[in-house]
Amino acid sequence: MDTRNTPDFVNWLRNSSPYIRAHRGRTFVVLLPGQALLEDSLASLAQDLTLLTHLGVRLVLVHDIHAQLQQRLDTLGHQLPQSNGMPVTDDTSLGLIREICGAARLEIEAVFSSGMATSAGAGPGLRLVSGNMITARPVGMRDGVDHQHSGELRRVDADTIRAQLDLGAMVVLSPVGYSATGELFYLDAGEVATGVAMALRADKLLLLTEGNTPVDTQGQGLEVLTPTEAEQTAASPSCPDELRQRLTDAVHACRGGVRRAHLINRHHDGALLQELYSRDGIGTLVTHDEYDAVRTATVDDIGGILRLITPLESEGVLVPRSREQLELLVDDFVVMERDGMVVACASLHEFSEAEAGEIACVAVHPDYRSNNRGEVLLQMLELRARRRGLRQLFALTTRTTHWFREQGYEPARLEDLPVQRQALYNYQRRSRVLIKPLER
Numbered sequence: 001m002d003t004r005n006t007p008d009f010v011n012w013l014r015n016s017s018p019y020i021r022a023h024r025g026r027t028f029v030v031l032l033p034g035q036a037l038l039e040d041s042l043a044s045l046a047q048d049l050t051l052l053t054h055l056g057v058r059l060v061l062v063h064d065i066h067a068q069l070q071q072r073l074d075t076l077g078h079q080l081p082q083s084n085g086m087p088v089t090d091d092t093s094l095g096l097i098r099e100i101c102g103a104a105r106l107e108i109e110a111v112f113s114s115g116m117a118t119s120a121g122a123g124p125g126l127r128l129v130s131g132n133m134i135t136a137r138p139v140g141m142r143d144g145v146d147h148q149h150s151g152e153l154r155r156v157d158a159d160t161i162r163a164q165l166d167l168g169a170m171v172v173l174s175p176v177g178y179s180a181t182g183e184l185f186y187l188d189a190g191e192v193a194t195g196v197a198m199a200l201r202a203d204k205l206l207l208l209t210e211g212n213t214p215v216d217t218q219g220q221g222l223e224v225l226t227p228t229e230a231e232q233t234a235a236s237p238s239c240p241d242e243l244r245q246r247l248t249d250a251v252h253a254c255r256g257g258v259r260r261a262h263l264i265n266r267h268h269d270g271a272l273l274q275e276l277y278s279r280d281g282i283g284t285l286v287t288h289d290e291y292d293a294v295r296t297a298t299v300d301d302i303g304g305i306l307r308l309i310t311p312l313e314s315e316g317v318l319v320p321r322s323r324e325q326l327e328l329l330v331d332d333f334v335v336m337e338r339d340g341m342v343v344a345c346a347s348l349h350e351f352s353e354a355e356a357g358e359i360a361c362v363a364v365h366p367d368y369r370s371n372n373r374g375e376v377l378l379q380m381l382e383l384r385a386r387r388r389g390l391r392q393l394f395a396l397t398t399r400t401t402h403w404f405r406e407q408g409y410e411p412a413r414l415e416d417l418p419v420q421r422q423a424l425y426n427y428q429r430r431s432r433v434l435i436k437p438l439e440r
Contacts, residue, residue, distance in 0.1 A: 016277040018340060023276060024056030026203040027165065031193040031249070033210055034067035036266060037104055046111045048272045049170070053126050058165040060196055062173045063108060064189035068100045069093070084142045089149035089186045097149075097186050101174040105130055108172055129169040133157040134192060136177025136185040151177055151185025153192060156199035190249040198256035205253045206275075208266040212243035214284050222284055227251045230286045250286040261286045279339055280367075294380055297333035297345065302326050304342030305333065308363040317399050318361060319426070333361070334380050336373055343368040346377040348384055348393075354418035355391040357381075362400070378407055386438055393438060394421075396431035409434035 030049070036042050053059055073080055073096070081088040089097070109128055136151035154177065161171050173196065175189035190207070197205040214222040214233050225233065227250075233239060234247035243263075250261035264271045264283035275281040297305065305326060312318040326333075329347065336344035344364040350357050359381060364373050385393055394417060395404050401411075412435040414422055425431075 012278070015279065019277045020055055023052075023203075025058070026056075027058040027060070027200050028052070028204045028206055029060045029062065029193050029197040029200070029202045030206045030208065030272075031190060031246075032061060032063040032208055033266065034064040034069070034104075034189075035210060036208070037063065037065075037107055038067060038071075041266070041269075042107075042111050043114070044269060045266065045272070046108075048270060050112065050126050052272070052276070053168070053170060059170045060161060060165070060173065060200070060202075061108070061170060062175070062189055062193040062196060063104055064175060065097065065100045065104055066189070068104065069096060072096050072100065083145040083147065086139055086142075086147060086188075087150050087186065088145060088147050091149070094149040094184065094186065097176065098184070101176055105172060105174065112170075127167075127169045128172050129164045130172045130174070131160070132178050133160050133171070134173060134177040134187070134196075136179055136187055138179070138183075138185060149184065149186055151179075151187050153177060153187060153195040154179075156196050158196075158199040161196070161200060190245055194249045194253045194256070194258075197253050197258045197261075202258055203260070204276075205250065205258050205261040206272065207246045207249060207261060207263050208271075209246055209263055210242055211265050211267055212240045213263060213265055214243065214247065223280070224285045224287065227254045227286060227288065247286070254286055254288055259287060279341060293337045294334060294376060295337065297330050297335045299327060299330055301333070301335050301342055301345075302330065304337075305335065305345050305361075305363075308342060308345055308365060309361060312363055316429075318363065319429070321361070334377055334384075336377060338368070344373045344377055346374070346381055348381040350385075350388065350390065351418040351420055354420075355389065356418050357385045357388075357390045357393050358421065359393055359395045374403070375407065382436075382438065391438055392435055394433060394435045396425075396433055398429055398431050401432050401434065404434045407436070409436040 036045065049059060049061065069080070073093070078092055080093050112126065112128055133156065134153065135155040135157070137154045139147035139150045139152055141147075164171050173192060175187045175192050177185050177187050179185065193205060193207070196202070214225065214230070216222055222233070230247045230251050234244045234251070239247070246263050250263060253261045262275055262281070262283050262285055264275050268274070268282055271282050275283045302323060306323065309318050309321065313320045329349070332347040332349050333345055334347075335342045346362040347360050348357050349360060359378065362374055362377065382393065394412070395409060397404060412433045414425055414433055416435060417425075417433060
């Protein structure tokens with residue numbers, strides 16, 4: 001962000017304050033692809049992670065080494081065979097893994113040491129800690145194939161990791177584990193990151209990717225997925241291998257107690273900060289939570305509703321309503337909330353004697369007029385109307401006739417409205433009347 005553009009910078013900083021407060025003291029586990037250690041971009045990522053710690057986030061960094069290992073194997077003309085979706089790690093490969101993990105940790109320590117000098121709160125504040133905090137077991141013999149030095153996660157020393165986080169350190173873990181007999185095993189980095197997040201009951205698992213992100217059938221990026229939806233996306237034949245693995249990690253983490261897992265393209269400069277400190281983020285969120293929660297409004301939502309409808313009232317799209325009127329009618333409203341912000345609203349006012357209801361005050365924030373949010377609210381109100389025994393819904397509008405017709409409403413006469421509503425008709429606005437019968 002160009003800080004010379006003062007309004008944009010100030011607005012961004014102000015809007016980030018709820019997230020600064022929400023993330024302070026939380027534990028995040030970050031998966032770093034091995035390719036990042038081969039590029040200059042690691043320095044900017046280190047600065048962003050350092051900034052997170054200064055903002056009170058407790059961080060565990062799990063780094064992969066797949067890219068480095070493949071590079072070294074190609075140079076030697078050696079292969080790392082796969083069986084049952086897992087590598088078969090022989091003595092040669094294990095020797096390379098030892099070297100690469102050692103070099104990777106030194107590189108990470110070096111870049112964080114230099115990064116501290118140019119980041120907020122320069123000085124000796126951030127310290128990196130590594131150690132034998134991962135216990136592994138051998139994959140062993142599968143379908144007649146000995147996987148040799150390939151292992152699976154057995155246990156995470158969560159108490160030691162928490163103790164280091166309590167001291168203000170960032171814990172750095174490699175994709176290796178040790179057995180009770182002192183043997184070293186090569187582990188899948190995604191499995192390590194997921195296992196650590198689950199053991200710590202981390203608030204977030206941040207999975208940095210090489211660029212592939214989930215898209216819908218029209219090629220549009222998917223912002224939020226449930227674990228089931230993420231699983232279905234991963235099962236698609238067109239899903240790239242890396243994305244499939246990261247989606248699988250996210251699903252496993254969410255079903256294992258981690259509230260939210262994020263897939264973030266690491267090639268976007270500042271992607272972590274944009275994902276964590278802006279309302280819409282830049283990646284894909286996998287969560288059980290209702291991200292766009294639809295619910296009945298409360299008095300606490302009046303301010304948010306006013307912010308939505310006031311611009312539309314000024315344009316003449318909606319009839320002006322005072323705060324006092326909204327407070328009296330708040331039970332008629334449903335709202336859609338995203339991370340604490342009311343992004344859409346609509347109301348249903350009943351005329352019980354006529355078994356009819358009026359749809360009114362439909363408003364969606366300009367930044368969120370995608371994904372059919374208005375239609376979702378309308379469907380919720382129609383369901384409410386049916387449950388209350390209403391036989392028809394009607395709407396009066398000056399500018400959204402076509403939208404209501406797309407939702408099944410048909411043009412009607414003023415005389416078709418309940419008598420009470422006819423008496424309140426504003427002839428100056430000359431609103432069009434549309435009615436939709438409700439099936440029983």
